[in-house]
Amino acid sequence: MAQFINSREATVTEAIDGMIQTSGGALARLDGYPHIRVVLRTDWDRSKVALVSGGGSGHEPAHAGFVGQGMLTAAVCGDVFASPSVDAVLAGVLAVTGPAGCLLIVKNYTGDRLNFGLAAERARAFGLNVNMVIVDDDIALPNLPQPRGVAGTLFVHKIAGAMAESGASLADVTAAAERVIAGTRSIGMSLDTCTVPGSPKEDRIGAGKAELGLGIHGEAGVEQVDYHNAAQAMAAVTAKLAAVMDDTPHVVLLNNLGGATELEMSILANDLVKSAIGRHLKLIVGPAAMMTSLDMRGFSVSVFPLAAEDHAWLSAPCAPSAWPGCKAITPVRVLDLPDGLRPIRPIPSEHKATAEFLTRCCQILIDAEADLNALDAKSGDGDTGSTLAGASRALIGALDRLPLADHTQLYRAIGQELTQTMGGSSGVLLAIFFTAAGDAASSGLSMVAALQEGLARMQRIGGAQLGDRTMVDALKPALDELQAKGIAEAAIVARAGAEHTATIRHAKAGRASYINADQLEGHVDPGAEAVARLFERLAS
């Protein structure tokens, strides 16, 4: 699978530069590429406790995406899935740490522990006040003495970040971070492996399988399980969490591991709320991609028992747009359908001349059925005649419920009938034609002028212009001439317009626009033919 990179070596530095240039000036980096890749807030004055996190890249938006007011002060970025060096971490710490001190937030991987740990020692040797916490929220392996740090790290970033922003001391921020770490539990599931830039993709997970309990570096999950659907996947994940949760209210973080679509993540959110742990979940962060594993089509769920103060820290405003907010989980609010969705039927009325005229129009189209179908077969699926004839028959059958005596309502009523009886785009277009004409008639236009207005609306919505090889090529000149001179002249220009369509090689709207030009030439558009036929018969 190709990827949008330029070279494996430049992947992280180019990504950081792209991020900084599009941060609106909120972010900067330290000098020292390519070894030192540290992203920092530009609005930092060292007056508060600094928070530094980081680790291997490939987890975007973590960690640089969470640098900003109310979250991290700096992120130290390693290569993809590789810890940054001691020097890089030390550079970050030295760059941001003032008298209030610095907290390092490190995920529990040997490389990160060691490099951040030694950097902390070296920073202390400079007299800086540096604490370090290690996040180990993964419960994939229940008895592992060294659980991995995964997406639950975001709880630490946000709560410690909000506290630090509020001016809390390093001791208090560290204690809160340790409390959050002690309470946070995470587990993930994936349907596929991830693609490391510049490397071939490992094809480890077979069809019908998912990995449960996986890390964020492409390592294999603890077990492969059968995969059926989203609800069952969420049930498997939440069953693991339920085993380690108490009955208190929790905040949950629903993390996209990178490759799941937003549609899938919303479905998973729905399944999460309905799951066995759903009743304990009061607040949610996400669903969103926060701690990813490149393009892995998977998700993780992190839970943390909510202490009284945490709601405020989690909800406090922060600058990084990668933080999706922390929101109350609420039931689906369903609003009643508005009145008027079912159109009010006009009061039927009788008007003999109108009934006869409508019937005559319909009969003309019914008589043309076979001819129009044959024409349509040249450029479409051969059903124009049947579609129009069917709608015409239905309209004749509906005459006794139409407001025949109320001409301003009649157009709208015909539009309604066509909506229900005539399928496809042409049905909607003719419904728009008549409904818009009714709209225009009710505001005082003459019946023909109202039809002209209806046609204008239909053209605007359907997008067909004169010369696009549609019924418009016959109908527009016909209505114009009908308004100006009369039915006889209208019939003449309708026929001329229809015949012209046979010379148009490139249809620009409607279905015929997908047809080869050679197939079209010499054949009149069936919609235009129907219009010409109607006007000619009415004029005769």
Add this chain to the structure above:
Amino acid sequence: MAQFINSREATVTEAIDGMIQTSGGALARLDGYPHIRVVLRTDWDRSKVALVSGGGSGHEPAHAGFVGQGMLTAAVCGDVFASPSVDAVLAGVLAVTGPAGCLLIVKNYTGDRLNFGLAAERARAFGLNVNMVIVDDDIALPNLPQPRGVAGTLFVHKIAGAMAESGASLADVTAAAERVIAGTRSIGMSLDTCTVPGSPKEDRIGAGKAELGLGIHGEAGVEQVDYHNAAQAMAAVTAKLAAVMDDTPHVVLLNNLGGATELEMSILANDLVKSAIGRHLKLIVGPAAMMTSLDMRGFSVSVFPLAAEDHAWLSAPCAPSAWPGCKAITPVRVLDLPDGLRPIRPIPSEHKATAEFLTRCCQILIDAEADLNALDAKSGDGDTGSTLAGASRALIGALDRLPLADHTQLYRAIGQELTQTMGGSSGVLLAIFFTAAGDAASSGLSMVAALQEGLARMQRIGGAQLGDRTMVDALKPALDELQAKGIAEAAIVARAGAEHTATIRHAKAGRASYINADQLEGHVDPGAEAVARLFERLAS
């Protein structure tokens, strides 16, 4: 490719419910599932112009993700890649439209035009003031009379949304929307097709190829081009845009079509700023997934010439967290590396006894090289002896630059030397041990107590506890006994601790934790053996 869905039919309704439940009460939906899927703001009082958009699903976060204060009032969601029905659109319009009227923002697809168009007509028949604009920003086919509507739609949502929120009239909002549409140009590129839920994935794009000028419904791009790297891909896309851009300042929107990683999108952002059109780009929205095509690994770029008032509308706060903000494009700000990154070398000093003691320690480890390598070969890669011997030789060679007479500085200096001369985790761990010991010594602890403190730090950072089958099993009792009684007693407990490691079947830290228990049993841990050997020889 399996996906996190439950059924093709329930995909959209479940996703909407998931979204609403995690919106913190900001969103609701209309009754009428499954046919009517309308997501609305709950804080809407109909006092301002309503904005209704929507279309087929599969473009998340568009459109429901952009419902909220300052953007859309409601989103009408169709099936994946299929227009919603007239009734669904009408329900949305009727539900939100007050005296100020409603603007429908529709992407230029026949189904959407017709269904939204007829719904608008029917709403007007109820006396509602409804306008409709059609977004046609795609320039993939330069002469197509009906260009598609793609990600540029977001400019319309944001600018019209901010204006409507400010109380602008329907006429003014509509005029602004039409102005934005007239100026917006978009084009996309993808490395892969998308996976429609419940359908097999089409494998259309060969290795080494990319599609340029594609829509957002999985339809084929206008052309397949050779794919080399991100910079060349961005150059191809921006070349198309350059041909239709003038020299005025523009805002650009960098959209993830769904399947590109954030790492890739940041690299593309970097390439965009460096591209031929980069100098015209003043503001950027993204990079972010805004108008996706499910999981398509691709991106699109939309540009719009910036009028004076647009900066404020684009930057105005809005509720939907899917809107990534609109930020100034700025150069990469590079901050100087902090002082002290290169540790200040302590002033060398002479101290004969210390030099002799250090040399003796090093020589003991050098002499143990072969034995330790042999032990390590049982559980590791057989280099523990060489690693320690190499570091010992280097330390002997460094004696004349060490502060031998300043014992509080000496530990730190040894830590620095080990950082540079001893590779791997063990080098970092021993560097932490000595650096932390130096830190402790400088705050007044005795030399042995400082080593105990150094060991505690090393354990905390490395994660090894007593009984985990590491050097700690010998070193911790030895230091405790050294502090309490003396070197002879220390040697005895070191040896006992080392021998005990041979009985530990499950290593819990370090590399041996990955080794089969049967391979470990009966073999002393080489690190613990090194410690025991050192104390025994020093005591003898």
